[in-house]
Each structure stands twice: as structure tokens, then as C-alpha cells.
Amino acid sequence: MYKISTSPHMNSQQTTQTIMRDVIVALTPAMLVSLFMFGIQALIVLATSVASCVFFEYFFARRLKLKNTTSDLSAVVTGVLLALNLPATMPIWMTVIGAFMAIVVAKMAFGGIGKNIFNPALVGRVFLFISFPVQMTTWITPRFMDFFNIDATTAATPLNILKHLGAGEQLTTGYWDLFIGNIGGSMGETSVLAILLGLFWLLKQKIITWHIPVFYLGSFAVCMFLSEIVTGAPRFDVLAHLLSGGLMLGAVFMATDYTTSPMTKKGKIIFAVGCGVLTYIIRVFGSYPEGVSFAILIMNAFVPLIDKYCHQYVYGTGRK
Amino acid sequence: MKTKTFAIGGIHVDKHKISSQSAIQELALPEMVYIPVKQHIGAPAKIVVKVGDRVKVGTLLAEADGVLSASVYASVSGQVMKIEEVNSGQGYLETVITVKREGDEFEESMDLSDEIVREIPDNKEELLKIIRSAGIVGMGGAGFPTPVKTNIPEGKSVDTLIINGIECEPYLTADSRLMEEKAEQIVIGTRILNKILGIQHAIIAIDENKPQAIARLQEITKRYVGVNVQSCKSIYPQGGEKQLINTITGREVPSGKLPLDAHCVVQNVATVYAIYEAVQKRIPLFRRVLTLSGNADLTPSNYLVRIGTPISFILHENQVNMDNVGKVIAGGPMMGQAIAALEAPVTKTTSGITVLSAETADKPETSACIRCGKCVDACPMGLMPLNIRAAVEENDIAILKSLHVQDCILCGSCSYVCPAKIPLLDYCKIGKYELGRQQKAK
Incomplete structure (x- = not known):
């Protein structure tokens, strides 16, 4: 007896699992940089975060007698993203709470997957940030290839310095250090270079389109640039702002999350510009030096x- | 030549054109043919023979019943054995005329020589009459009676004739072979359509992945002023009528309207070849070229097949290893229909038979939608299949209407690209059906 079914009788090779695998590949440069810069502590945070995320998903599904979906690797992606958003000195139990x-x-x-409104890794990060502000803002100075760099001195992040920069003062960290990640900060956000490598992979594999990263960074840069022109203050240094904090990581990996970003190109652009403007507002007018997490979470709520209002143009309905 | 393409959506599918180099060969004749009286859109043809009648190849079996219908001819010589309602391969009851073959005798009126007849009769009405009586329908798959499509009603005008040689379905190569081997006949067929439509120009659209066909037709069209070849981007569903009109003219067929409303007539190359045979050689539509291909253990081939030949006979002639066959599809793997009963006959619209191995016959397991939007980017009509799915599950007719589900062309791009393997096309079909039913009820 031969099978009958509806068409099409062929499918693409891409599955949720292969997509998540590509995202993990794209995150690999950032993971490697965090290990090289922050050593064994980074490895502990990363391992704890991934293991707890997978465990919680497995355990939750089991308790509620749902299908075990951990093999789609989405929990691994969430685990990696959460870890990359934490400082390397994060206590293990706090990381577990973040994963929960x-x-x-x-x-x-x-x-479960596809139904969440807010980006899971960002919810974890923001919860930890509000609950444990001291631990979440304790940064160690990176030391390349010094794996047991456990008692390094605490460093202020460039964003913190920028925020309180007075007239005539200048940021002492060079753009090159900001670009390669030779600065204090969350494990995965410091190296812009590593994140751009990941972006390249995501675009090449057609996992994401360029719209969200470009419009996010672009709208943010325009706001900063206008402020710089109007006030002339060094704290609005556009390039330094673009290269600092969680902006790159957010624009490339967090704001582009399928489930929590809009469907159409038009919608993606609105969403990304919203993220860019909100990040600018929080960085400049808010009490925190960094606003990427909050900006993306707020825009998630608008998705x-x-x-609802951004539809595709339907063929044959007449372009206006 | 600059390659053209359409504006919205489209996907890249694996082509698998493994039969593209095998020349068209005449298939042996089966002992029995099963000829359905409805192989087209419209009314079934009216049967004009009775059980026991002797027929020749090209004898009229059933006559077009009204304007939207098409005549059906005997494809073998022999005796009419049965006229009965049977279960079609697709699960409907249909009236089928069974002819038992004896020898291979043709009606004398036909010119079966290989000689190319170039002189085209001048009378437009006469041309239309020949095409009507030859039983020609759209052979690309839809089966819309060709005379209806080419007879322009009062108040409408046509300025573009497009000959569809795209063949974007994976595996299928019948049109491609036909263009290579019968290039001049296709161009003459195009000229006949020009005459009927009263326009001077025609564009033969060919997928860029068929360089041989493009070269061959470019060569021929040098001698036929007004007929031009256009290379089109190899993207699915380039051969969709609405997409091809957009590719060639930049226009769109208004929602719910016909190609005529975009001042276009589109005809498939196999149809155009049938028009040539009908008009120039007096051969009614009793045979067609089809591809037998797939990933099962078989010899990829292009056959000239008599209409009514059982699919099982073709598989047998090709010595397909049936042990590892999982699915047999009438048509290509994207839009073709899986066949339950292999005795089902080849019809005027069977452009190919795709045989899939047992390992690839199963539908993949589905998982949760991750809202990746790939279906939205893929849809060549600009629809949002994931939203259509949600509306179908909620049975919300008003939303289905606002999502333009009736504009779906059933190409299956959404289902193909979905990483969660959700059968989105099925939801679109249900949505179309439900919306149509509600609107009819009003």
C-alpha cells in the first residue's frame, strides 16, 4: 500500500533544531572570547547557566506531562545568552535563579517555545539585575589567557565612565579595546568583534535578516549623534556608545529572537527603531548606565x- | 539577456532535474486505456459512443458539453468495453470509458508525419473551432479549456501573450524536453495564438536552469519576428500564472480576477504544442509528454504517453523497483497529488509522475511554531500562513477574509520552508474552503 498525503511532498532540511544549532555556532566566538578574557569563572557561569536552563525545561515538561522539547536546543541557546549577559564573577546559585x-x-x-512574549534570557538577566545589583555590576578587568584570573581588580565599565563624563573629560579606553573586548563588562557583550562574527554567520545561514540589527543600531546612533551635535558633550560619543555595553549583543542576538520580534519587515523596522530610541533614552536620561535589556523587553510587549497592524502587501490588491 | 523575476516571496527548492537529458521516447501501448470524460475544469463531456463500438486512435468518445467543457478522444484503437463510474485516483467518482486495445490504427484525417507545417490558416473563428474540437485544455495542471482562455470577451483587451516554459516543479522535465525537441512547433503554436488574439508579440518564458531550451528557442525565434525568449530566475513558483505575469510585465492580476484583467494570456508550452498539432496536423489531444522521475529506484525518463494509460503500466514499463516505493504522485512533489490506486490513468493534465522512496514518503513530525516568519517571507502572494493557521483553528471567518486566504495559489511554499514542519498549506486549503462555503451560504 502506498502512502497518500496532501502536498507538498518535499520539505526543506531546516528544522527548529538546525536553526538553534546555527545560533549556537554564531554565539561561539563570543563564548570563546569570554573564556579567554575571564578564564575559568566564565566557564563556570556558562556551564551552570546552560545546564540549569536545560534541566528546568526538562523538569517542567516532565512534571506537567508535556512533550520533552529540550532536543530542539532552544534551552541551550537561552542558557548561553543568559550567561553572556552576566558578569563572570556571578555566584553559581544566582545564575541558577536567573535560569529559573x-x-x-x-x-x-x-x-513553551514560540508562545513566550518576553525574551527569556533577558527576563532572567533583568530579574538578577534588580535583585542583586551589586553582584550584577561587579566587573573584573579582563586578562587575556589568564585562566585563573579570579581575584582581578574591579573595573568600571566604559558606559559608567561615559555616563558621568564631565565637560572637557575624555573616555580613556580606546575604540580598539572596545572593539575587541579588552574591557570590563558582561561575559559576552564586551567583544564587538566576536558578536559581528556571529552576525555574519546568522546572515549567511539566513537565520535572521539585517533589518533589526541595522535599524536598532542605526536609530540609536542617530539619536546619540544629534545629542552630540546639539550639546557638544563628550558623553555622547557615538562610536564609544555603539561599541560599549550590551548594545551589539542585544541588537544581534536578543532583539532578533523570532518569537519575541515582529513578523513582517515593516514591523521589524518599527520594533528595531523603538529599541534604539528607548536604549538611547535610558542611557542618557535614565538612572542606569545601560538600557538595552529594558528597551528590548519593553518593545517585546509591543510585538x-x-x-496586528503591520501586514504584508497582498499580491493583486493594489499598491498605494 | 537579463533574467527577470517576480516581486513577492518565492523559495529555493532542490531541483532534482535528473531526467533532463533523456530524450522523449514513445511508451509501449497498454492493453487497456481508461479515459475519464472530465479531465478539465467545467462540465463533463457528453459520451457519444456505446459499449461494443469499434474506435480508432482519434475517434471522438465524448463531446464538449457547453462552452466550459472539452471533448475527449480515443487514444488507442480497439473496442469500447465499459462505460462506468469508478473511483478516481483522487477519491472522487468519475465516469470512465474503458477501451481494449487491438492493434494501433489511426483516423485518416490525422497527419502523423514529422514534416513541420508552417503555413497558418487565417480565419480566427476557424482556428478557435479547431482548438475547441481537438479537446485542448491547459496542460500545465489546471486543465482550463483553452478556447475559453483565448477567446477574449467584449470589453476586455489583451496586449501580452506569455508562453509558460518555466516548469518550476522539482523532478519534472517534460516541458523542458518538449522545448528542446519541438522548438519550432511550439513557436508555430505561439503564432497561431497570436493570430487568434490579434496581437503581434509573444514572450516564451523559460527558467534560467534550462540553457539548452533557451538556446534552441532563441535560435528558432530569429526566424519568427515578434516571438521572443525571456530567461526567468530559477525560483519557485516562477511558473505560477500570477507570478509569471508579474515577472514578465511587472503587472499584477487583481485579487479575485483573471489574467485577462491584467491584459495577459498565459499558455503552457505543452498546450501550445497541442495547439500546433491540432491546427497544423489535425491531431486531436490523445497523447502527451510526461516525466517519470523521483528518488525511488527507477530510470528517469520522459515519455510520450497515450491518455488513459494506467500509471501502473508506466511504472512497469520503466521497471521501477516497487519494493522500495513509498509514494506515487501525479505531478511534481510540490503541488502533485499522491495516488492511492496505481491503476489511475494519465490525463491531459498529468505532466509527470514522481515516485518517492519509502524513506522519504512520510510527512515529517511537526513541532511548535517558533514564529520565525519564514512562511511569510516565502509566500509569493504576500499572505501570512501562520496567521491563516491560527484563524482556521479558531474558525474565525472574518479574520480569514481579512487575511486574503482566497488569494492562496496552493503552491505549498509555506509548508516547504516551515522549520517546525507545520502543514500550513493544509490550513490554507481549509481556510479557502470554509470562507468559500460561508460566502456561498450568504
Whole structure:
């Protein structure tokens, strides 16, 4: 007996799992840089975060007698992203709490993969940031290839310095150090170079389109640039702002999350510009030096609304 | 030549054109042919023979019943054995005329020589009459009666004739072989359509992955002023009528309207070849070229097949290893229909038979939608299949309407690209059906 089924009788090779695998490949340069710069501590945070995310997803599904979906690798991606958003000195138990918030509260409680409104890794990060502000803003100075760099001196991040830069003062960190990641900060956000390598892979594999990263960074840069022109203050240094903090990581890996970003190109652009403007507002007018996480989470909440009003042009309906 | 393409969506599929180098060969004749009286869109043809009648190849079996219908001819010589309603390969009941073959005798009116007849009759009405009586329908798959498509009603005008040689379905190469081997006949067929439509120009659109066909037709069209070849980007569904009109003219067929409303007539190359045979050689539509291909254990081939030949006979002649066959599809793997009963006959619209191995016959397991938007980017009509799916699950007709589900062309691009392997096309079909039913009820 031969099979009958509806067409099409062929499918692409791409699955949710291969997509997540590509995202993990894209995150590899950032992971490697964090290991080289922050040593064994970074490895501990990374391992803890990934293991707890996978465990929480598995355990949650088991308790509620749902299908085990850990093989789609999305929990691994969340784990890596959460770790890269934490300082290398993060205590293990705090990382576990972050993973719990990300997977159980932000993802599984909303119905699992594809149903969450907010980016799970960012929910985890922001929860930790509000709950443990001291640990979340303790940065160690990176030391290349010094794996047991455990008692390095605490360093202020470039964004913190920028925020409080007075007239006539200048940022002492060079653009090159900002670009390669020879600065203090969260594990995965410091090296712009590593993140751009990841972006290249995501674009090459057609996992994401260029719209969100470009419009996010672009709208942010325009806002900063206008401020710089109007005030002339060094704290609005556009390039330094672009290369510092979680902006690159956010624009490339967090704002482009499928589930929590809009569907159409038009929607993606609105979403990305919203992220860019909000990041600017928080960095310049807010009390925190960094605003990427909050900006993306706020825009996540607008995604259903954006999707409701941004439709594709339908063939044959007459372009206006 | 600059390669053209359409504006919205489209996907890259693996082509698998493994039969592209095998020349068209005449298939042996089966002992029995099963000829359905409805192989087209419209009313079934009216049967004019009875059981026991002796017929020759080209004897009228059933006559077009009204304007939207098409005549059906005997494809073998012999005796009419049965006229009965049977279960078609697709699960509907249909009336089928069974002819038992004896020898291979042709009606005398036909000119079966290889000689190319170039002189075209001048009378437009006469040309239309020949095409109508030859039972020609759109052979690309839709089966829309060709005379209806080429007879322009009052108040409408046509300025572009497009000959569709795209063949974007994976595996299928019948059109491609036909263009290589019968290039001049296709151009003459195009000229006949020009005459009927009263326009001077025609564009033969060919997929850029068929350089041999492009070269051959470019060579021939040098001698036929007004007929030009256009290379089109190899992207699915380039051969869709609405997409091809957009590719060639930049226009769009208004939602819910016909190609005529974009001042275009599109005809498939196999149809154009049938028009040539009908008009120039007096041969009614009793045979067609089809591809037998697939990833099962077989010899990829292009056959000239008599209509009504059972698919099982073709598989047998090709010595397909049936042990590892999982699925047999009438047509290509993107839009073709899986056949339950292999005795189902070849019809005027069977452009190919795709045989899939047991390992590739199963539908992949589905998982949750991750809202990646690949279906949205893929849809060549600009629809949002994931939203259509949600509306179908909620049975929300108003939303289905606002999502333009009735504009879906059933190309299957959405299902193909979905990483979660959700059968989005099925939802679109249900949506179309439900919306149509509600609108009819009103």
C-alpha cells in the first residue's frame, strides 16, 4: 500500500533544531572570547547557566506531562545568552535563579517555545539585575589567557565612565579595546568583534535578516549623534556608545529572537527603531548606565500590537 | 539577456532535474486505456459512443458539453468495453470509458508525419473551432479549456501573450524536453495564438536552469519576428500564472480576477504544442509528454504517453523497483497529488509522475511554531500562513477574509520552508474552503 498525503511532498532540511544549532555556532566566538578574557569563572557561569536552563525545561515538561522539547536546543541557546549577559564573577546559585526565571517563568509558563512574549534570557538577566545589583555590576578587568584570573581588580565599565563624563573629560579606553573586548563588562557583550562574527554567520545561514540589527543600531546612533551635535558633550560619543555595553549583543542576538520580534519587515523596522530610541533614552536620561535589556523587553510587549497592524502587501490588491 | 523575476516571496527548492537529458521516447501501448470524460475544469463531456463500438486512435468518445467543457478522444484503437463510474485516483467518482486495445490504427484525417507545417490558416473563428474540437485544455495542471482562455470577451483587451516554459516543479522535465525537441512547433503554436488574439508579440518564458531550451528557442525565434525568449530566475513558483505575469510585465492580476484583467494570456508550452498539432496536423489531444522521475529506484525518463494509460503500466514499463516505493504522485512533489490506486490513468493534465522512496514518503513530525516568519517571507502572494493557521483553528471567518486566504495559489511554499514542519498549506486549503462555503451560504 502506498502512502497518500496532501502536498507538498518535499520539505526543506531546516528544522527548529538546525536553526538553534546555527545560533549556537554564531554565539561561539563570543563564548570563546569570554573564556579567554575571564578564564575559568566564565566557564563556570556558562556551564551552570546552560545546564540549569536545560534541566528546568526538562523538569517542567516532565512534571506537567508535556512533550520533552529540550532536543530542539532552544534551552541551550537561552542558557548561553543568559550567561553572556552576566558578569563572570556571578555566584553559581544566582545564575541558577536567573535560569529559573528565564525558562520556567518567562518561557514555559507562557506555553513553551514560540508562545513566550518576553525574551527569556533577558527576563532572567533583568530579574538578577534588580535583585542583586551589586553582584550584577561587579566587573573584573579582563586578562587575556589568564585562566585563573579570579581575584582581578574591579573595573568600571566604559558606559559608567561615559555616563558621568564631565565637560572637557575624555573616555580613556580606546575604540580598539572596545572593539575587541579588552574591557570590563558582561561575559559576552564586551567583544564587538566576536558578536559581528556571529552576525555574519546568522546572515549567511539566513537565520535572521539585517533589518533589526541595522535599524536598532542605526536609530540609536542617530539619536546619540544629534545629542552630540546639539550639546557638544563628550558623553555622547557615538562610536564609544555603539561599541560599549550590551548594545551589539542585544541588537544581534536578543532583539532578533523570532518569537519575541515582529513578523513582517515593516514591523521589524518599527520594533528595531523603538529599541534604539528607548536604549538611547535610558542611557542618557535614565538612572542606569545601560538600557538595552529594558528597551528590548519593553518593545517585546509591543510585538503583538505591531503584528496586528503591520501586514504584508497582498499580491493583486493594489499598491498605494 | 537579463533574467527577470517576480516581486513577492518565492523559495529555493532542490531541483532534482535528473531526467533532463533523456530524450522523449514513445511508451509501449497498454492493453487497456481508461479515459475519464472530465479531465478539465467545467462540465463533463457528453459520451457519444456505446459499449461494443469499434474506435480508432482519434475517434471522438465524448463531446464538449457547453462552452466550459472539452471533448475527449480515443487514444488507442480497439473496442469500447465499459462505460462506468469508478473511483478516481483522487477519491472522487468519475465516469470512465474503458477501451481494449487491438492493434494501433489511426483516423485518416490525422497527419502523423514529422514534416513541420508552417503555413497558418487565417480565419480566427476557424482556428478557435479547431482548438475547441481537438479537446485542448491547459496542460500545465489546471486543465482550463483553452478556447475559453483565448477567446477574449467584449470589453476586455489583451496586449501580452506569455508562453509558460518555466516548469518550476522539482523532478519534472517534460516541458523542458518538449522545448528542446519541438522548438519550432511550439513557436508555430505561439503564432497561431497570436493570430487568434490579434496581437503581434509573444514572450516564451523559460527558467534560467534550462540553457539548452533557451538556446534552441532563441535560435528558432530569429526566424519568427515578434516571438521572443525571456530567461526567468530559477525560483519557485516562477511558473505560477500570477507570478509569471508579474515577472514578465511587472503587472499584477487583481485579487479575485483573471489574467485577462491584467491584459495577459498565459499558455503552457505543452498546450501550445497541442495547439500546433491540432491546427497544423489535425491531431486531436490523445497523447502527451510526461516525466517519470523521483528518488525511488527507477530510470528517469520522459515519455510520450497515450491518455488513459494506467500509471501502473508506466511504472512497469520503466521497471521501477516497487519494493522500495513509498509514494506515487501525479505531478511534481510540490503541488502533485499522491495516488492511492496505481491503476489511475494519465490525463491531459498529468505532466509527470514522481515516485518517492519509502524513506522519504512520510510527512515529517511537526513541532511548535517558533514564529520565525519564514512562511511569510516565502509566500509569493504576500499572505501570512501562520496567521491563516491560527484563524482556521479558531474558525474565525472574518479574520480569514481579512487575511486574503482566497488569494492562496496552493503552491505549498509555506509548508516547504516551515522549520517546525507545520502543514500550513493544509490550513490554507481549509481556510479557502470554509470562507468559500460561508460566502456561498450568504
